[in-house]
Amino acid sequence: MKQDVASEVRNKDYIGFVVESSEAVSHPALQIIKRSDIEGIMKGYQSLQNGKVKIIYDISPYSSLDRIMNSVDSFSFVGLILDVISVFHEIKYNTVLPIDTIVLNTYNIFVDQKKCKVKLLLLPVKSQASIRERELYEKKVIYTLSTLMYQSRHIMDTHCRALYDDCQSEKLLLDDLYNNMQTGKYGEHYVRYNAANNHLMATLEPFQKTEIRINIFKEKTVIGKSRIGTDARIDRQGVSRRHCEIIYKDGKFYLQDLGSTNGTAVNNVRLFAGQYVPLKMNDVIDISDVRYKLVLY
Numbered sequence: 001m002k003q004d005v006a007s008e009v010r011n012k013d014y015i016g017f018v019v020e021s022s023e024a025v026s027h028p029a030l031q032i033i034k035r036s037d038i039e040g041i042m043k044g045y046q047s048l049q050n051g052k053v054k055i056i057y058d059i060s061p062y063s064s065l066d067r068i069m070n071s072v073d074s075f076s077f078v079g080l081i082l083d084v085i086s087v088f089h090e091i092k093y094n095t096v097l098p099i100d101t102i103v104l105n106t107y108n109i110f111v112d113q114k115k116c117k118v119k120l121l122l123l124p125v126k127s128q129a130s131i132r133e134r135e136l137y138e139k140k141v142i143y144t145l146s147t148l149m150y151q152s153r154h155i156m157d158t159h160c161r162a163l164y165d166d167c168q169s170e171k172l173l174l175d176d177l178y179n180n181m182q183t184g185k186y187g188e189h190y191v192r193y194n195a196a197n198n199h200l201m202a203t204l205e206p207f208q209k210t211e212i213r214i215n216i217f218k219e220k221t222v223i224g225k226s227r228i229g230t231d232a233r234i235d236r237q238g239v240s241r242r243h244c245e246i247i248y249k250d251g252k253f254y255l256q257d258l259g260s261t262n263g264t265a266v267n268n269v270r271l272f273a274g275q276y277v278p279l280k281m282n283d284v285i286d287i288s289d290v291r292y293k294l295v296l297y
Contacts, residue, residue: 006020013059014057014059015057017055029097038097042059059110061112062110063113065106065109065110066109066148074160079116084120085177087118088141089178097122099137102120138174142173142177145167201248201297202215202296204293204294208291214234218231218248220246223287224240225241225243236290239260239287244264245258253296256271256275256277258273263288264285266286268286281294
């Protein structure tokens, strides 16, 4: 936490951060907290205390991960750690929230146990951190997660150990862990924890093991290379930033190319930009040079 601009007060039900100077407050970040725009960030409330801005978080509905980690099974524990990585990955590529404004230590990771989702605290202050300082903060995040794993009873679980070993590597940052998660290196948690609020409806199974599986949970799934504005990211040179989208409507799935450079094809028939094509079980879909098979549930 940025001790120079804010101080923390807490009890068993609430955590508050008093920002010493109103000029230090990031108002876009404050709006995100108040509106709860990002699922992994806990909703907070603003008040004034002696002319200073105070952010209050009600933690009473949640449990801290460090207290419950040995009472959940290994699968759930690893999934929650991966959920932290997912939230940080989203924040990292958000133009409003620098990742060093997340308040992270072993006792400030909270869990919504009904949804199997983590909730993190955001300190809405302006950040002047350099690229190097943010990289060091990433390493601090990874160190915090590795500490939790080492202290848990799950450390000998195969997937927990693989994730822990990667966190111990000084070469890997959050992007590397996130990409490893999507390839299934740490188990099938990506499916389970993204499906917490949505029913898994379909999957694009890659023909090549090196490519990520794409899971369809909602009515519109945008696929592309961009980290922003897509629901599933394929990090390949030939894939456009927003390449195509899969739409679920009236009980059927449709595929639309979004004007991609290298094209989208269904069963070897290339789509033109804007064209909707109905899909059926086992259809072969080419997104640039990445080939998938559609599996319906």
